Amino acid sequence: MDYFDILNKEFKKAQEVADMARKKGYDVDTNVEITPAPDLPARVEGIIGVKGIADMIRNESEGKSREVLAFSIVKNICNDDKFGSIEQKLALSVKVGLAILTEGIVVAPTEGIQGIALHKNPDGTEYAAVLYAGPIRGAGGTSAALSVALADYGRRLLNIGAYKPQQNEIERYIEEIQ
Numbered sequence: 001m002d003y004f005d006i007l008n009k010e011f012k013k014a015q016e017v018a019d020m021a022r023k024k025g026y027d028v029d030t031n032v033e034i035t036p037a038p039d040l041p042a043r044v045e046g047i048i049g050v051k052g053i054a055d056m057i058r059n060e061s062e063g064k065s066r067e068v069l070a071f072s073i074v075k076n077i078c079n080d081d082k083f084g085s086i087e088q089k090l091a092l093s094v095k096v097g098l099a100i101l102t103e104g105i106v107v108a109p110t111e112g113i114q115g116i117a118l119h120k121n122p123d124g125t126e127y128a129a130v131l132y133a134g135p136i137r138g139a140g141g142t143s144a145a146l147s148v149a150l151a152d153y154g155r156r157l158l159n160i161g162a163y164k165p166q167q168n169e170i171e172r173y174i175e176e177i178q
Helices: 003-023 040-048 053-060 066-078 086-101 108-112 134-139 141-157 167-177
Strands: 113-120 126-132
Touching: 040 053, 040 086, 040 108, 053 066, 053 086, 066 086, 066 141, 086 108, 086 113, 086 126, 086 141, 108 113, 108 134, 108 141, 126 141, 134 141
Parallel strands: none
Antiparallel strands: 113 126
């Protein structure tokens, strides 16, 4: 018996013990919340909680790096009306893309991205703002930065305008950088 067979066998035994313990009713919930996730698409669907995401990822993943896959999924979600409003599509696509980048093993996609809000530039055009929280740090610097790129790609697909910084903001950034 090889190593992975042993792991699967022992996991199944542990799952059965957990199921039996929960069925005794001493806990508030009688079901074990964590479901096995054999691959990246299943892990992503499990943490995001939207049915069908795993199949979408599997259909797109052939021969693609995680980075390319993340952008492909952003495109698929943004182009699919079943995912709701523009803000909902953009938020979901960025969370799923980030979950792919982080291999579905950290809470950054669900807890670190609080959502996407549409705001107005002074000229009245809209732009998308990603609302971050502390757990985004768990994604790591590269993946957190790529979440901004995912959001920018999604907002372009959804025809949302760009943020237009004001002259005083630009001058402040120049001063801070110097």
